[in-house]
Amino acid sequence: MPTELPLTAKDFKSDQEVRWCPGCGDYAILAAVQGFMPELGLAKENIVFVSGIGCSSRFPYYMNTYGMHSIHGRAPAIATGLASSRPDLSVWVVTGDGDALSIGGNHLIHALRRNVNLKILLFNNRIYGLTKGQYSPTSEVGKITKSTPMGSVDAPFNPVSLALGAEASFVARTVDSDRKHLTDVLRQAAAHPGTALVEIYQNCNIFNDNAFEVLKDKQQAEEAVIRLEHGQPITFGAGGTSRPEGGGNHKGVVRNPQTGDLEVVPVTDDNRTQILVHDAHAASPTTAFALSRLADPDTLHHTPIGVFRATDRPVYDRLMADQLDAAIDQNGKGDLSALLTGNDTWTVKE
Amino acid sequence: MTSGGEALRTSATRTVQGKEVRRLDRVIIRFAGDSGDGMQLTGDRFTSETASFGNDLSTLPNFPAEIRAPAGTLPGVSSFQLHFADHDILTPGDAPNVLVAMNPAALKANLADVPRGAEIIVNTDEFTKRAMQKVGWDTSPLEDGSLEGFHVHPVPLTTLTVEALKEFELSRKDAGRSKNMFALGLLSWMYHRPTEGTEAFLRSKFAKKPDIAAANIAAFRAGWNFGETTEDFAVSYEVAPAASAFPTGTYRNISGNLALSYGLVAASRQADLPLYLGSYPITPASDILHELSKHKNFGVRTFQAEDEIAGIGAALGAAFGGSLAVTTTSGPGVALKSETIGLAVSLELPLLVVDIQRGGPSTGLPTKTEQADLLQAMFGRNGEAPVPVVAPKTPADCFDAALEAARIALEYRTPVFLLSDGYLANGSEPWRIPEVDELPDLRVQFAQGPNHTLEDGTEVFWPYKRDERTLARPWAVPGTPGLEHRIGGIEKQDGTGNISYDPANHEFMVRTRQAKIDGIDVPDLAVDDPSGDAQLLVIGWGSTYGPITAAVRRLRAAGRSVAQAHLRHLNPLPGNLGEELARYEHVVVPEMNLGQLSMLLRAKYLVDARSYTQVNGMPFKAEQLATALEEVLHAD
Numbered sequence: 001m002p003t004e005l006p007l008t009a010k011d012f013k014s015d016q017e018v019r020w021c022p023g024c025g026d027y028a029i030l031a032a033v034q035g036f037m038p039e040l041g042l043a044k045e046n047i048v049f050v051s052g053i054g055c056s057s058r059f060p061y062y063m064n065t066y067g068m069h070s071i072h073g074r075a076p077a078i079a080t081g082l083a084s085s086r087p088d089l090s091v092w093v094v095t096g097d098g099d100a101l102s103i104g105g106n107h108l109i110h111a112l113r114r115n116v117n118l119k120i121l122l123f124n125n126r127i128y129g130l131t132k133g134q135y136s137p138t139s140e141v142g143k144i145t146k147s148t149p150m151g152s153v154d155a156p157f158n159p160v161s162l163a164l165g166a167e168a169s170f171v172a173r174t175v176d177s178d179r180k181h182l183t184d185v186l187r188q189a190a191a192h193p194g195t196a197l198v199e200i201y202q203n204c205n206i207f208n209d210n211a212f213e214v215l216k217d218k219q220q221a222e223e224a225v226i227r228l229e230h231g232q233p234i235t236f237g238a239g240g241t242s243r244p245e246g247g248g249n250h251k252g253v254v255r256n257p258q259t260g261d262l263e264v265v266p267v268t269d270d271n272r273t274q275i276l277v278h279d280a281h282a283a284s285p286t287t288a289f290a291l292s293r294l295a296d297p298d299t300l301h302h303t304p305i306g307v308f309r310a311t312d313r314p315v316y317d318r319l320m321a322d323q324l325d326a327a328i329d330q331n332g333k334g335d336l337s338a339l340l341t342g343n344d345t346w347t348v349k350e
Numbered sequence: 351m352t353s354g355g356e357a358l359r360t361s362a363t364r365t366v367q368g369k370e371v372r373r374l375d376r377v378i379i380r381f382a383g384d385s386g387d388g389m390q391l392t393g394d395r396f397t398s399e400t401a402s403f404g405n406d407l408s409t410l411p412n413f414p415a416e417i418r419a420p421a422g423t424l425p426g427v428s429s430f431q432l433h434f435a436d437h438d439i440l441t442p443g444d445a446p447n448v449l450v451a452m453n454p455a456a457l458k459a460n461l462a463d464v465p466r467g468a469e470i471i472v473n474t475d476e477f478t479k480r481a482m483q484k485v486g487w488d489t490s491p492l493e494d495g496s497l498e499g500f501h502v503h504p505v506p507l508t509t510l511t512v513e514a515l516k517e518f519e520l521s522r523k524d525a526g527r528s529k530n531m532f533a534l535g536l537l538s539w540m541y542h543r544p545t546e547g548t549e550a551f552l553r554s555k556f557a558k559k560p561d562i563a564a565a566n567i568a569a570f571r572a573g574w575n576f577g578e579t580t581e582d583f584a585v586s587y588e589v590a591p592a593a594s595a596f597p598t599g600t601y602r603n604i605s606g607n608l609a610l611s612y613g614l615v616a617a618s619r620q621a622d623l624p625l626y627l628g629s630y631p632i633t634p635a636s637d638i639l640h641e642l643s644k645h646k647n648f649g650v651r652t653f654q655a656e657d658e659i660a661g662i663g664a665a666l667g668a669a670f671g672g673s674l675a676v677t678t679t680s681g682p683g684v685a686l687k688s689e690t691i692g693l694a695v696s697l698e699l700p701l702l703v704v705d706i707q708r709g710g711p712s713t714g715l716p717t718k719t720e721q722a723d724l725l726q727a728m729f730g731r732n733g734e735a736p737v738p739v740v741a742p743k744t745p746a747d748c749f750d751a752a753l754e755a756a757r758i759a760l761e762y763r764t765p766v767f768l769l770s771d772g773y774l775a776n777g778s779e780p781w782r783i784p785e786v787d788e789l790p791d792l793r794v795q796f797a798q799g800p801n802h803t804l805e806d807g808t809e810v811f812w813p814y815k816r817d818e819r820t821l822a823r824p825w826a827v828p829g830t831p832g833l834e835h836r837i838g839g840i841e842k843q844d845g846t847g848n849i850s851y852d853p854a855n856h857e858f859m860v861r862t863r864q865a866k867i868d869g870i871d872v873p874d875l876a877v878d879d880p881s882g883d884a885q886l887l888v889i890g891w892g893s894t895y896g897p898i899t900a901a902v903r904r905l906r907a908a909g910r911s912v913a914q915a916h917l918r919h920l921n922p923l924p925g926n927l928g929e930e931l932a933r934y935e936h937v938v939v940p941e942m943n944l945g946q947l948s949m950l951l952r953a954k955y956l957v958d959a960r961s962y963t964q965v966n967g968m969p970f971k972a973e974q975l976a977t978a979l980e981e982v983l984h985a986d
Contacts, residue, residue, distance in 0.1 A: 002831050014836065016848060045831045050667070053839075061836050061849065066828040068670060069838025070663075071693050077660035081667030081675070082828075085626050085651055089671070089828050107663070110656035320651060327646035334648030336619050337786045340612055341600065344547065345783065346404050348596045 003043035011044060012037045014064040020055060025176035025202035029123065030062055032182045037065075040090060040190055047090045050079040052099040055130050056123035056202070059094040073104025076111040076120065080316075083117050087317040090190075093120040098128050101137040101157050108197075109166035114316040115194035122159055122199045123176075127208035140298050145207075160292040160308055163197040164285045170196035171288065172307040176203060177216050181227075181305065188307050194315045214300050226253070226294065228306030230280040234291075235267060252276075253294065262290040264302055280310045367578070370585045371542075376435030377589055378443035379537065381530075382460045383452030384421055385414055385428045388530040393430025395534055395551065399543035401603035401780055404591030405434040408896065409605075410442035410969065411776045415633065415716040422476075422484045427459040438595035440896040440903075442777065444971040448540075450533055452476065452507070458485045466499040471536070473529065475508035503582055507532055514572035518565045528569035535573025542588050545574065599782040606745035606774035607634070609781065610704065611641035613752025615648050618674045620753070621760055621792035625650045626673035628664035630657055630683065633716040634772045635706040638678045658686035662703070666690055669699040670837075672796065672827035674756060678704040681723045682713065688731050691765050693839045695735040695863065698814075698823045700759035700766075702752075703727075703737075707771040709967045718967025719772035721892050722943035727767040728921055728950070734860050736867040739767040739920035743895035745774050746781035751918065753790060760794045762870055763822040769920070771942075773969045774893045797824035797833055802845070813837060813847040821866035868922050875924040879913035880906070886982055887934035889959075891917040891947055893969065894940055900972035901979060910983055920947070928955045936982055938962055940975055 012034040020026045037047070047065040051057035053072035060067030070078050075093045083091040093111075100108045100122050111118060127145070128134040134147040138159065142151040163171045170192040174185040182200065189196035201212045214220045226236045237251040252267040252275035265271060282288070288309040295303040328334075362373040379396065383389045390411055400407050410431040419426030433443035448469045451457035453476035464470065477490055491497050492504055511532040515525040531552070538545055549567050556563035577583045604612075618625035629639045631654070643652040651668070655661040662677040669675035677687065684705050694701045707723045709715025727739050738758050742751035748770055755768040800809035801824060813835040814823050826833040835847060843850035844858055877887065890898045895916050902914045913934060917923065931937055931951065937959040939948035945961035952959050962978050964970055 016836075043831065045829055045834055048828045061838070063836075064834055066834050067836035067838075068667075068697070069836065069840065070666075071689050071839055074659060074663045074690065077655065077663030078667035078670075080660070081626065081628055081653065081664030081669075082671045083667075084653060084664070085624065085668040085673045086671040086828065106656055107660055110660065320653075324646045324649060324651070331647045334615070334619075334645060336616060336648075339615065339645070339648075340783050340786070342602050344398060344402060345600050345602045346402055347600050348404070348593050348598050350598050 003045055005041060005043065007038045007044060009035045009038065012064050014062050016061050018062050019058065021206050023205040024055070025125065025204070026056060026059070026123065028176045028179065029121070029182065029200055029202060030059065032179050033121075033186065034063070035179075036183050036186045036190075039187065042090055046088065047092070048079075048082060049092045049094060050075045050082065051094040052096075052104055053130070054096040054099045054128075055204075056094055056096040057099060073099055073102070074107060075099070076104065076107040076118065079118050080107075080111055080114070080116045084317045084320050087117065087321055091118050093118050095120065095122050096129075097122065097124045097126060097136045097138040097159070101159060101162070105137075109162070112163055112166040112168040112195050112197060115167075115169050115313050116316040117194060117318075119189050119196045120198065122197060123202040124159060124199050125202045125204040125208055126156075126211050127204050129204050129207055133207035156297055158292055158295075158297065159197070159199045161289060164289045164292060164309060168197050168309065169194045169311050169313040170307070171199075171309045172196070173199040173201070173303075173305045175201045175212060175215055175305060185307065188310065192310055194313055212300065215303055215305075224299075224301050224303055226302060226304040228278050228280070228291065228304050228308065230278055230307065230310075232278055233275040234278050234304075235275060253291070262287070262294060264294065280307045282309075283311065285309055366586075369578075371588055372585055373588045373590065375437060375589070376433065376439060377448065377541065377587065378431065378433045378446045379448045379450070379541075380429055380431040380446035380460060380463075381450045381533070382427055382429040382456035383450075383530070384455065385416070385418055385426045386421065387428070387452045388527075389428045389430050389452070392530045392534050393432060395548045396537060396543065397432055397603060397778060398547055398551070399538060399545070400432065400434045401601075402547050403544055404593060405589055406437065406439050406592040406595050406780060407432060407434040407603070407778075408439055408442045409433075409778045410773070412968070413717055422453055422455050422481050424455050424459050424485055427456050429456070429460060434589060436590040436592050438592065440900040441969065441972055444973050448537075450537065452529070452533070454482045454487060454491075455485045457491065458487070464500065467501065469501045469503065470497065471503045471505055471533070473507035473533075474504045475506045505536070505576075505582075510572065510576060511569050514569055515565050518561065518568070520565060525565065528566050531566045531569040532573035532576070535570040535575075536577045536583075537573075538570075539574040539577030540583065540586050542586060545570070596780070597782060601780045601782055603778050604746050604749075604781040605776060605778040606742065606748040606770055607637040607706070607776070608641060609746050610742070610748035610752050610768070610770060610775075611638050613749040614638075614642065614674075614676055614702070614756070615645055615650060616749070616786075616789055617753050617756035617792055618648065618650065620789050621674050621756065621794065623672065623674040626665060626668035626675045627652045627678065628655055628661040628668070628675070629653070629678045630655050630661045632658070632680045632683050634708055634775045635678045635680050635683070635704065637775070638704065638706075658683040659690060662687040662690040662701075666694055666697070666699065666701055669694070669701050670697070670828070672825070674702075674760070675700065676702040676704060678706070680706050680708045680716075681710045681726065684723060684726055684730065691737060692731040692733065692735045694765040695731070695737060696839050696842075697837050698763045698863075699825070700763055702755050702759055702766055702768055704768045704770065706775045707769060709965070715967045717772065719893065719969060720942050720965060720967065721769075721771055721894070722946065722965070723769065724891070724920060724943065724946040725949070727769055734864060736864050737765050737767055737921065738762070738867055738870055739769060741769040741892040741918060741920055742774060743892060743916055743918065745777050745779050748774060749781070749784075753792070754918070757790060757792055758870055760792055761822065762820055762866060763825055764867065769892060771893050794825065797826035797830065799832060811835060812845045814842055815845050816862070816866075821862060821869060870922050872919040872922060872924055874926040875915050875917065875930055877913050877915045877930050881911040884911040884913035885935040886911075886979065887913040887915060887931065887937050888940065888979060889915045889917065889931075889937060889947075889951075890940050891920055894942065897970035897972050897975055898940055901970075901975035904972065904976040905979055905983075910980070912979065912983075917947070920950075923950075923954070928957075931955050931957045931959070936960065938979060938982055940964075940970060940978075942970070
């Protein structure tokens with residue numbers, strides 16, 4: 001008997017004790033995901049969480065669904081095999097900045113380009129937590145960590161830019177502490193056919209505390225966070241969108257006609273019509289990429305959150321299944337005896 | 351011819367159209383040319399003609415890793431050796447009776463293998479001063495007497511082919527490309543091969559280019575006619591079908607990689623599970639990926655991954671989802687997959703890891719054979735991570751070995767190594783096509799509901815509660831209501847599968863995983879000891895079966911008592927192996943590595959197993975093995 005619907009958040013809590021550090025941002029993400037799951041309208045036996053290695057990758061143990069905690073970096077590959085052989089399942093990947101972007105970088109980009117039906121939640125805390133505090137591929141240049149006592153000399157990845165460059169059909173960013181925004185992004189990711197990459201800024205209160213404070217502190221966030229909403233002008237700042245025209249520090253994103261690049265300008269009556277309207281469904285990823293470059297990697301000022309890109313593209317699992325159907329249409333269902341016999345035989349008689 | 355190569359028996363002579371026809375019991379032919387000369391195709395076609403004629407046969411393709419090495423150079427030489435007979439044979443033969451050399455490099459590269467008295471057919475058109483200088487010959491071996499003692503047939507193959515195709519309006523260069531078909535036609539005449547198959551093959555291969563098909567057929571026929579008319583070829587040969595060597599049945603010729611691919615498709619059908627292959631291209635395993643990708647109408651999914659790790663990762667994901675999952679690779683790929691194999695050991699999911707071994711270490715010799723991954727398969731992982739190992743012994747046996755590997759993987763929920771090698775992969779032999787209803791039943795039962803009752807009476811599902819006989823855990827696939835569970839690479843609590851760092855539990859789990867593999871049901875080893883008084887046991891594994899058996903036959907024919915055994919299961923080893931080894935005064939282990947099986951046998955059974963090894967990228971020669979074994983007998 002399939003599980004009866006609807007389910008509640010409680011149905012998605014496993015019996016295992018959650019073992020993240022007290023105060024870790026992962027708790028908020030777990031609660032948001034468990035809270036969102038009933039909305040999928042799926043029986044929990046049809047949902048699978050696959051993870052790699054790292055703090056975030058313990059996630060599947062806490063979800064009362066099918067789950068696999070695999071090996072470092074390989075979750076997208078394992079999930080690809082599962083999703084492409086079982087298109088009936090809802091497959092989620094939970095990974096971190098080290099897991100997805102360092103050791104597993106190759107699998108991530110290939111899952112994105114193939115557009116396998118996977119929802120990838122990338123918890124980015126800009127540090128290695130489980131190995132106790134080394135810099136990660138998203139750590140800022142100059143970061144002092146256990147392995148970089150004189151500061152990191154590595155240029156970081158911007159996961160959203162990377163995903164867009166890897167032909168991702170859905171790319172979004174959200175923040176662990178903003179339950180409403182996080183849930184909204186999960187909803188859109190879940191509805192997207194194909195690979196969805198959701199970068200979740202997540203606080204590691206032990207090794208990189210307050211890394212995203214500028215995006216969370218209400219006052220600072222006004223200037224730092226750009227909320228992307230499809231079909232809406234891209235504006236932010238203390239002025240707020242509801243402010244009377246010309247008030248406060250209201251800022252907007254415009255395209256520089258000389259360079260074609262995007263830039264942040266104060267909104268005035270003169271330029272109001274030139275403010276870019278966000279189009280997440282644009283066929284070209286160019287503007288989404290330009291948006292992903294607005295944020296200053298050091299200060300995180302002008303960090304867009306929300307869905308950068310959500311476009312329809314053929315889904316790998318479907319294409320694979322279609323080829324199987326087409327092969328049967330063309331050649332009939334496989335006949336083992338005919339296959340083994342082939343065209344060139346001889347007979348030995350008594 | 352009579353003195354060339356291995357001793358050939360001429361049993362009868364007759365005359366046809368004024369030419370002598372001699373009957374032989376067996377022949378070894380080697381086609382050799384530039385990598386671009388089409389020697390593999392020529393060899394394949396001659397093999398196919400020979401198979402359909404009903405001879406027993408064994409082949410040895412040998413080619414460089416480079417797709418087109420510089421033309422006319424020694425590294426660019428590609429060859430194909432075929433041994434065919436009117437009786438049961440076991441190897442592609444030690445030394446050719448006939449060498450077809452398409453250019454000076456092919457002659458130079460192969461001459462050392464050709465015994466005096468053998469026939470050599472050379473394409474004289476290619477013996478230009480420049481071509482000979484390329485291989486370091488200042489004078490022509492066709493003229494300077496260095497081929498004295500061979501029976502040389504100088505044939506201007508290119509000129510004759512171009513002449514035969516002059517009505518086709520092809521450039522000299524294009525027409526010359528068909529010279530391999532001319533050579534094939536000539537050899538087909540020499541050995542009375544049926545030709546319809548080759549003509550049909552050419553028509554179908556060039557179906558979209560009928561002119562090219564017609565030109566190749568014309569060249570093929572011209573070669574045949576040349577043999578029939580020219581006085582240089584005064585004798586042709588017959589090798590009767592090997593009907594008495596074969597049990598009744600329908601036969602085809604099959605290579606190891608094709609047989610292995612079919613074995614996987616058959617296993618999927620017999621298990622009633624969809625086949626999922628996750629793979630990354632690598633020589634000499636890629637042909638399995640190519641072959642399986644053609645059979646989507648059997649429900650076969652093939653996934654060409656971004657790397658070796660993703661290939662096995664996807665396969666493992668598919669195994670979790672309930673597929674018969676396979677990854678195919680060669681030695682360097684196994685090294686990359688090791689961590690995931692360890693995960694599969696920990697997850698206890700069925701997974702086939704097919705390793706078509708090649709020369710190593712590192713990139714090594716991609717197109718040459720070796721058996722040096724045995725210890726990698728046995729031990730190449732962190733921690734105690736036992737994996738069953740199964741090895742086919744002949745090209746056709748790859749079919750049965752694939753089914754056996756699948757049986758173990760499915761029944762015991764474990765990754766299994768299937769260790770083939772480059773020689774088996776590309777070599778071919780006749781195969782009695784099995785009836786589908788003769789194949790083993792491989793069906794398994796997925797977990798359907800709770801399997802454990804808690805103290806309070808609650809019915810629960812425990813993913814690591816084991817079957818008492820096999821110690822296998824339940825296979826509960828996503829989509830099954832009520833069996834939601836989490837598995838992973840961290841040590842698990844016995845029964846529940848929950849994370850556990852408890853020392854006693856780890857000790858128990860490590861020993862239990864080992865006990866599961868040790869307890870796999872494998873058949874006892876059959877020792878072939880016809881006289882019953884042998885002092886010497888020769889034991890091997892994998893593709894050395896052919897050469898070892900041929901060597902043992904020679905010794906027995908010379909009146910020696912020799913026992914022989916061959917291991918299909920390398921892990922676990924057959925239960926009676928220790929006892930059998932102990933019965934013999936001498937145990938010799940021939941291997942194409944530096945003694946890996948012999949190390950295992952010595953370690954496990956405290957037996958004074960002697961290693962006889964070769965790592966030159968080629969299979970053993972029967973004669974050389976026989977000599978080595980003879981020395982052991984004489985040492986007494």
